[in-house]
Amino acid sequence: GNSVTQMEGPVTLSEEAFLTINCTYTATGYPSLFWYVQYPGEGLQLLLKATKADDKGSNKGFEATYRKETTSFHLEKGSVQVSDSAVYFCALSRADSNYQLIWGAGTKLIIKP
Amino acid sequence: ETGVTQTPRHLVMGMTNKKSLKCEQHLGHNAMYWYKQSAKKPLELMFVYSLEERVENNSVPSRFSPECPNSSHLFLHLHTLQPEDSALYLCASSQGLRSRSEKLFFGSGTQLSVL
Numbered sequence: 176g177n178s179v180t181q182m183e184g185p186v187t188l189s190e191e192a193f194l195t196i197n198c199t200y201t202a203t204g205y206p207s208l209f210w211y212v213q214y215p216g217e218g219l220q221l222l223l224k225a226t227k228a229d230d231k232g233s234n235k236g237f238e239a240t241y242r243k244e245t246t247s248f249h250l251e252k253g254s255v256q257v258s259d260s261a262v263y264f265c266a267l268s269r270a271d272s273n274y275q276l277i278w279g280a281g282t283k284l285i286i287k288p
Numbered sequence: 289e290t291g292v293t294q295t296p297r298h299l300v301m302g303m304t305n306k307k308s309l310k311c312e313q314h315l316g317h318n319a320m321y322w323y324k325q326s327a328k329k330p331l332e333l334m335f336v337y338s339l340e341e342r343v344e345n346n347s348v349p350s351r352f353s354p355e356c357p358n359s360s361h362l363f364l365h366l367h368t369l370q371p372e373d374s375a376l377y378l379c380a381s382s383q384g385l386r387s388r389s390e391k392l393f394f395g396s397g398t399q400l401s402v403l
Contacts, residue, residue, distance in 0.1 A: 224389060
């Protein structure tokens with residue numbers, strides 16, 4: 176079956192620290208992989224995506240590489256800011272559907288000044 | 289106008305009430321979605337509409353009734369809900385259903401509390 180596993184939060188870091196949020200998946204076929212972010216009081220926004228193995232998605236200083244050999248799509252940022260505090264969701268697309276996403280449970284990130 | 293607008297932002301209702309959630313998208317998209325977001329659980333897809341036709345009803349109880357009168361508007365009609373239905377209900381839209389890498393655009397949600 177298809178599933179997404181994210182590290183449990185909250186993750187608490189100081190400003191300018193290095194960030195990694197782990198995401199691993201199981202899937203049939205060749206899914207696309209996504210990171211969405213939800214800021215307090217808002218809906219989710221697409222942060223980045225990758226559609227095939229070894230692709231790197233990047234946006235706003237965040238990066239994630241589609242690793243088929245380790246079935247992972249870890250989110251990284253070199254230097255976090257207080258404004259990065261949010262909940263981050265990893266998701267994959269089902270091979271047999273154009274609209275069904277399989278979501279992780281989300282990881283809350285707290286950045287302290 | 290933001291891309292996807294949901295009203296109301298907050299709703300408290302009793303188990304015998306009938307209420308409706310509204311979603312409007314200003315992006316010219318052809319597909320709209322209802323999701324349920326509960327604390328510490330993955331998002332649950334409830335319904336999907338493409339060009340005003342329902343293409344997914346994800347085993348959702350009949351106390352939730354969607355309506356899509358046109359490609360810009362989506363409603364979720366609620367009646368005789370249970371306390372476990374309390375959650376954040378998110379509306380989303382996408383250009384269509386043509387690929388597995390479609391970007392979803394979300395509204396800010398309606399926080400529903402069922403007493």
